Amino acid sequence: MVQSEAVLVSHDTSKCIVCDVRSRSLFPNCDELELEKLAVHVEDLNFRTDVPLYTEGDAVNGVLKLRRGMVKIVRTAVCGRTRIVRVLGPGDVIGLEAIDLASYGSTAIALTEVSVCRISLKVIQQLAKSSSGVRMPILHQMQRALREADDWLVDLNFGSARQRVCNLVLKMRRFTNPDFTVLLSRNDMGSMLDLKHETVSREISHLVHEGAIERLNKTGRLYRILDLRLLKCYKDPRQSTS
Amino acid sequence: MVQSEAVLVSHDTSKCIVCDVRSRSLFPNCDELELEKLAVHVEDLNFRTDVPLYTEGDAVNGVLKLRRGMVKIVRTAVCGRTRIVRVLGPGDVIGLEAIDLASYGSTAIALTEVSVCRISLKVIQQLAKSSSGVRMPILHQMQRALREADDWLVDLNFGSARQRVCNLVLKMRRFTNPDFTVLLSRNDMGSMLDLKHETVSREISHLVHEGAIERLNKTGRLYRILDLRLLKCYKDPRQSTS
DNA sequence: CGAGCGCTTGACCGGCGTCAACACCCGTGG
DNA sequence: CCACGGGTGTTGACGCCGGTCAAGCGCTCG
Numbered sequence: 001m002v003q004s005e006a007v008l009v010s011h012d013t014s015k016c017i018v019c020d021v022r023s024r025s026l027f028p029n030c031d032e033l034e035l036e037k038l039a040v041h042v043e044d045l046n047f048r049t050d051v052p053l054y055t056e057g058d059a060v061n062g063v064l065k066l067r068r069g070m071v072k073i074v075r076t077a078v079c080g081r082t083r084i085v086r087v088l089g090p091g092d093v094i095g096l097e098a099i100d101l102a103s104y105g106s107t108a109i110a111l112t113e114v115s116v117c118r119i120s121l122k123v124i125q126q127l128a129k130s131s132s133g134v135r136m137p138i139l140h141q142m143q144r145a146l147r148e149a150d151d152w153l154v155d156l157n158f159g160s161a162r163q164r165v166c167n168l169v170l171k172m173r174r175f176t177n178p179d180f181t182v183l184l185s186r187n188d189m190g191s192m193l194d195l196k197h198e199t200v201s202r203e204i205s206h207l208v209h210e211g212a213i214e215r216l217n218k219t220g221r222l223y224r225i226l227d228l229r230l231l232k233c234y235k236d237p238r239q240s241t242s
Numbered sequence: 243m244v245q246s247e248a249v250l251v252s253h254d255t256s257k258c259i260v261c262d263v264r265s266r267s268l269f270p271n272c273d274e275l276e277l278e279k280l281a282v283h284v285e286d287l288n289f290r291t292d293v294p295l296y297t298e299g300d301a302v303n304g305v306l307k308l309r310r311g312m313v314k315i316v317r318t319a320v321c322g323r324t325r326i327v328r329v330l331g332p333g334d335v336i337g338l339e340a341i342d343l344a345s346y347g348s349t350a351i352a353l354t355e356v357s358v359c360r361i362s363l364k365v366i367q368q369l370a371k372s373s374s375g376v377r378m379p380i381l382h383q384m385q386r387a388l389r390e391a392d393d394w395l396v397d398l399n400f401g402s403a404r405q406r407v408c409n410l411v412l413k414m415r416r417f418t419n420p421d422f423t424v425l426l427s428r429n430d431m432g433s434m435l436d437l438k439h440e441t442v443s444r445e446i447s448h449l450v451h452e453g454a455i456e457r458l459n460k461t462g463r464l465y466r467i468l469d470l471r472l473l474k475c476y477k478d479p480r481q482s483t484s
Numbered sequence: 485c486g487a488g489c490g491c492t493t494g495a496c497c498g499g500c501g502t503c504a505a506c507a508c509c510c511g512t513g514g
Numbered sequence: 515c516c517a518c519g520g521g522t523g524t525t526g527a528c529g530c531c532g533g534t535c536a537a538g539c540g541c542t543c544g
Binding site: 073075077078079081083085086096097098099100101105106138139140142143145146147149150152153154155157158159163194232 | 341399
């Protein structure tokens with residue numbers, strides 16, 4: 001019940017040196033000495049499932065580097081309904097859209113157990129100085145986020161319910177093993193695709209019956225991909241003449 | 243017919259110094275001497291309506307700073323249908339999502355007569371060196387673009403057709419005079435909202451009949467806003483019980 | 485004046501939202 | 515051990531929003 005219990009902080013600065021997630025993507029050019037200096041401004045944080053990492057309106061004091069787990073970024077429209085605008089995984093940087101702003105405009109919620117590093121703005125500035133122009137890692141991360149946002153719009157919010165669900169199934173493939181897909185709750189999927197959870201469920205069932213995917217566990221989260229062509233080339237039922 | 247006629251290039255480097263659009267947003271800290279050096283790598287370009295500024299697959303050699311007119315960013319989904327993912331106006335930077343990449347993943351098309359400055363990557367790198375961390379103007383522009391992308395998703399691609407059209411009408415208000423709204427063609431609006439042009443037309447007509455907006459010209463592009471409350475608090479017809 | 489384009493409006497119908505019922509999983513308490 | 519209750523996923527019936535097709539109008543340009 002006490003939410004602060006969900007956050008465990010550790011200050012083991014030596015971790016930055018061995019953590020290849022961070023060094024590879026954000027500190028590619030730093031040697032060990034530089035990393036040690038930066039690590040003072042880096043905190044390790046852990047969150048349990050369904051706990052917010054930050055909430056709309058919270059003060060911004062850095063970015064979060066996601067090391068383990070998945071996070072959803074949620075925004076509420078004027079009408080009060082909420083919408084998932086992004087889902088982030090290991091290696092992604094959380095909170096880029098609020099960098100150089102005072103407060104967050106969205107809420108980040110842990111979809112699983114999550115481990116992140118909070119990287120203070122001081123470190124970001126340090127990074128900017130030590131790197132050259134467009135090679136700047138933080139710039140690269142933002143460019144990636146921007147392209148991801150466009151993908152999200154084009155692939156997941158366009159066309160029929162069937163097309164959207166197909167594209168989501170494709171997007172959620174484990175890239176370590178592309179034969180498998182891990183989905184979210186039907187409600188979350190609906191919030192990503194602007195569909196109701198019943199519609200999502202129906203479309204998934206349809207894909208199973210067609211033989212495109214196969215359910216692997218009872219909770220309906222893990223599936224094996226059987227027919228990639230079916231998922232990719234799905235006709236829009238709204239415009240197919242067959 | 244000869245498309246290259248649509249592009250007029252001038253190399254008047256002295257313009258950078260007097261162009262407040264550029265200096266304000268991208269070179270806030272540069273003095274005149276620095277500006278002169280940078281201006282060598284800045285080209286002035288002009289495009290006619292409906293002419294692409296760049297096309298998906300084109301090589302990236304800088305970003306475009308939009309000085310005059312409006313530009314739509316278009317992407318084609320796997321199924322072949324195209325979608326407008328962004329509309330940019332004066333002051334916006336075009337092509338940020340392709341910075342540090344080899345080629346564009348989208349197409350930019352002039353919605354009106356357009357004037358831009360092409361700013362080479364050299365200048366961007368120069369900018370990064372002379373500024374400090376999160377204050378970096380290009381970073382600020384990217385952060386703005388990212389937040390805009392999220393707004394786009396939440397406001398324009400969520401809920402009923404009526405809500406979407408209302409939010410688009412609100413988004414397209416002239417901020418110099420918020421009583422007026424300038425819309426695009428019904429097809430372009432449909433491509434932004436994931437609606438057919440007939441549906442867009444119907445919803446606009448509905449808003450006119452309700453007295454929320456008033457048509458001011460015959461082509462159906464310019465409207466006066468009569469009742470802001472009606473536009474903002476529109477009930478979703480799919481969930482209203484009245 | 486006719487051709488072409490964009491906007492509007494109507495008729496029809498199909499996909500998706502809504503409501504409902506039910507199955508299943510899991511934690512709690514008897 | 516089973517009973518119970520809440521949360522999530524699935525499936526069906528039905529109604530309505532929005533896509534589709536079509537016709538007609540006004541504007542622009544040759």
